[in-house]
Amino acid sequence: MKLLTARDEREALRLYKRYPEALPLAGGTDLMVGWNTGRLNGKTILDLSRLKDWARIRETPMGVWIGALATHTAIRVHPAVKSRFPLLAESSETIGGRQIQNQGTLGGNIANASPAGDTFPALAVYEAKIHTVSDAGRRVVPFSEIFAGVKQTTLQKGELIEGVELTTPSTEPCRQGFRKVGTRAAQAISKTVFAGLLWLNKDRTVDDIRLALGSVATSVRRLEHIETSLTGQKLDPKAITRALNLLSRDIHPIDDIRSTRDYRMLVSRNLITSFLNAR
Ligand SMILES: Cc1cc2nc3c(=O)[nH]c(=O)nc-3n(C[C@H](O)[C@H](O)[C@H](O)COP(=O)(O)OP(=O)(O)OC[C@H]3O[C@@H](n4cnc5c(N)ncnc54)[C@H](O)[C@@H]3O)c2cc1C
Structure with a gap:
């Protein structure tokens, strides 16, 4: 194994251009x-x-800028992240144990592109922007376009993730929710992981809604059919049931060593229901 150490961004880009086959190392x-x-x-x-x-x-x-090398610990304790983007702070709190949170980074989590990445539903509902840099220049990639499949990103050759930009929504959601379901409360990879934002009007019609689930498809999914079905509707049991009937259009879970398709469908349904029914 050959180890190249970059002392600053310029050196990192120079080395990556010279050794395009190199694997970037963040927290490891x-x-x-x-x-x-x-x-x-x-x-x-x-x-x-x-x-x-x-x-x-x-x-x-x-909003908030989070450098790619910010650790999950730094994110979960940061006052601005906690107050303005609480779902990201909560999701960072559920990653592995404290040692992994102290070492693992947000950039590494994204670049690793696991279907079960726990920060992804929060990044999806906050509509994060991923900033990349290469010898050829900088790019901003909407979070919805960063994954190409299981363990695959749309990063180009020689491109590194520099950081993540989060923009505070123009009006504050009246409800925010995050839930991770794994085999244990800690040190567990998700069977299903959920994040949601809800804006309700005074008459309880849905002004806007953003829902996302991880571990239920090749990469994190925004629940677009459910969101569209609920927008403009009164948030009552009928509307919720109608929307939930569209779940199989938004997610495509599989059987694997951690769980089954049926269990993931059922838990996903329950997580959305309890979010929508929360007071
Ligand atoms: C015991 C254990 C438990 C875990 N539990 C969880 C969990 O609960 N939830 C979860 O989501 N993950 C979990 N993980 C996975 C891992 O900890 C996270 O994905 C972490 O955020 C990875 O960050 P890192 O800095 O360690 O990445 P690294 O290991 O350094 O890199 C990961 C990948 O990203 C690439 N990379 C890193 N930084 C960049 C960059 N800036 N630009 C481009 N490419 C880059 C690397 O080349 C590599 O392919 C766990 C891992 C372990 C070992």
């Missing part, structure tokens, strides 16, 4: 699992962990 909690299995033998690793600027989280006029 995903990548280094391959060490024991021999998957990293003969590989070139580009260590980004010294890019201190990329670990920063800062409040912006529009």
Whole structure:
């Protein structure tokens, strides 16, 4: 294994251009699992962990900027993230255990592109923007366009994730909800993971709604059919039942070692129902 260490962004981009086959290394909690299995033998690793600027989280006029190297711990305790984007703080709190949260980064979570990435439903409903950088320049990719499939992103050759931009919605949602369902309360990969934002009018009609589920398709899914069905409707049992009947159009869970398709469908339905019925 060959290790390249970048001291700053310029050096990282220069090295990545020269060694386009290199695997970027952030916290290593995903990548280094391959060490024991021999998957990293003969590989070139580009260590980004010294890019201190990329670990920063800062409040912006529009919301919050989270550098790609910000750890899940830094995110879950950050006052601006907690107050303005609570679902992201909550989801970071559920990742692995404290050691993984201290080491694992948001950029690594996204680039790893697991269908079960726990930050993804929150990033989906907050409609995050992913900022990328390469030797050729910078790009902003809507979160909805960052995944190409299981463990696949739309990052281009030589491109790194620099950070994540979160914009505060123009009106505050009246309800925000996050739930992760795994085998245990901690150190468990999701069977299903949910995030939702709801805006209700005074007469209880739905002004706007954003719902997302992870671990139920090749990558995180916004529940577009359910959202459309509920928008403009009074949030009553009839409207909720009608909307939930569309669930199978929005998600496509499978049987795997962690769960079954049927269980994931049932739990997803229950998570949405309890979010919509919460007071
Ligand atoms: C015991 C254990 C429990 C876990 N539990 C959970 C869990 O509950 N929920 C969950 O979602 N995840 C979990 N994970 C997975 C992992 O911890 C997270 O995905 C973490 O956020 C990865 O971040 P990292 O910095 O460690 O990434 P790394 O391992 O450094 O990198 C991961 C991937 O991203 C690429 N990469 C890293 N940074 C960049 C960048 N800036 N630009 C482009 N590519 C980049 C790497 O090349 C690699 O392919 C767990 C892992 C372990 C080992």
